[in-house]
Amino acid sequence: MPLRGLRKSSYEVIVVGAGAAGLAAAAELARAGRSVLIVEARDRVGGRCHTRRMPGLAVPVELGAEFIHGRPEVTLSLLRRAGVAGVDSTRTQRFVDRGRLRPVDAFAEARKATRATAVLKKRDLSFEAFLNTRRLGKTTRTFSRMVVQGFDAADPARVSARDIAAEWKTALGSSQMRPQGGYGPLLASLLKGFSVKLDTPVREIRWQRGAVEIAGVRARQAIITLPLGVLQSGSVRFSPPLAGKREALEKLACGPVIRVAMRFREPFWEERCPNVAFFHSPRAPFPTFWTPLPMRAPLLTAWAGGPKAARLTGFSEQKLLRQALASVSSVLGKNAEPAAFLVHDWQADPYARGGYSYVRVGGTGARGELAAPLEETLYFAGEATDAEEAGTVGGALRSGIRAAREIMQLRARRACARAP
DSSP states (O other): OOOOSOOTTOEEEEEEOOBHHHHHHHHHHHHTTOOEEEEOSSSSSBTTOOEEOOTTOSSOEESSOOOEESOOHHHHHHHHHHTOOEEEOOOOEEEEETTEEEEOOHHHHHHHTTSOOHHHHHOOOBHHHHHTTSOOOHHHHHHHHHHHHHTSOOOTTTBBHHHHHHHHHHTTTOOEEEETTOHHHHHHTTOOSSEEEOSOOOOEEEEETTEEEETTEEEEEEEEOOOHHHHHHTOSEEESOOGGGHHHHHHEEEEOEEEEEEEOSSOGGGGTOTTOOEEEOTTSSSOEEEOOTTSOOSEEEEEEETHHHHHHTTOOHHHHHHHHHHHHHHHHOOOOOOSEEEEEETTTOTTTSSSEEEEBTTOTTHHHHHHSOBTTTEEEOSGGGOSSSTTSHHHHHHHHHHHHHHHHHHHHHHHHHHOO
16 A cells, blocks of 8 residues: 555654664764664563663673773764773683683684785685685684684684674774663764654554655655664564565575673682783683673673674573583683572563674675665664674674765755755
8 A cells, every 4th residue: 555645644764673873874864864663572661682780780780882992083972972982802711621711813814814914815615614725723713713703703614714804904903892871871962853662662654755654644755774684584564565675685694793791709710810901712602701891790701703692692691501501611610609690581571582794605705785765765784784894783783873874975965966
């Protein structure tokens, strides 16, 4: 059924999703004087940024994004506007090797695997197949796989080695800060000048050129910031379907991620490793966990991504806690019970269906294809649509601003065309 004229109560733009991309898009449009509504399925804003607090802890607990990767200008600009400081993280690492803790720089080891990429100029390969073309030491091979799974949340047998090599040249091993107070308060600073409708899962998006209807509200245009996993799942129906996006969606994948945050009665690891921030146990179910250093608190965060997380997804919170504690014990040799814990399985989250995106073999250019607007009506944002900083909050923020500006540029072109 065609959408007829817009009602007077309609907004100019509807944004689907109140994560970093959606909030950035709405804020950019609102500053330009556009009327905007965000429709969000959750009872909170932030999306895959989820800041929590635990009694007895002075530091925030992140169940989603935690770090600022590199020096993304859009994130740093938001920090300045919000008056929030960035806290540099401590990078000292140890890994367990035959029962002993040894120093390591996981990112430096991983980057050794992508120093020679001539084979990828001829054709793309999976990262696993690419590793098989290289003569590498055991530590380098181990940590390159770990970083693909953990840092990129990707399956080495499916992810594009060409894309990984390009990303690791610039992003891997760069500085990492945390927003002081967590991402939650930082993103909340964007909540100005537009409306937000929470607890409103979108089931269907009806659209035609120049008109959309979402959750009973009509607008001229919409910015879709649904996570890649949600778009691929078909849980949100587009009418008519997004035929022009099918190929791009097939070239991308959303990697599973699980986090377990554990507050202990005391930071027992400081007795043995007082200034170590990151611990790695390659064979453990949660192969990496970290402390909040340089902020000191009795908090450990266990992380699993890619195939490791896929094997754990759907487990009960208690079973995930047991697996996380076993991973800690494999490194520190202590069986300590936490005083409190929080878990988030992003693959099992129906409004995320994964942690963040990666490019499959042969998928070069898919992010740009996914970002391209349809019929000057549907615009697309989210970390999966950003070719430079995909998988990060910075990439999500950039994409939201980009989509908002695409709409404003369209309006400007139309105004110029109408001018005498």
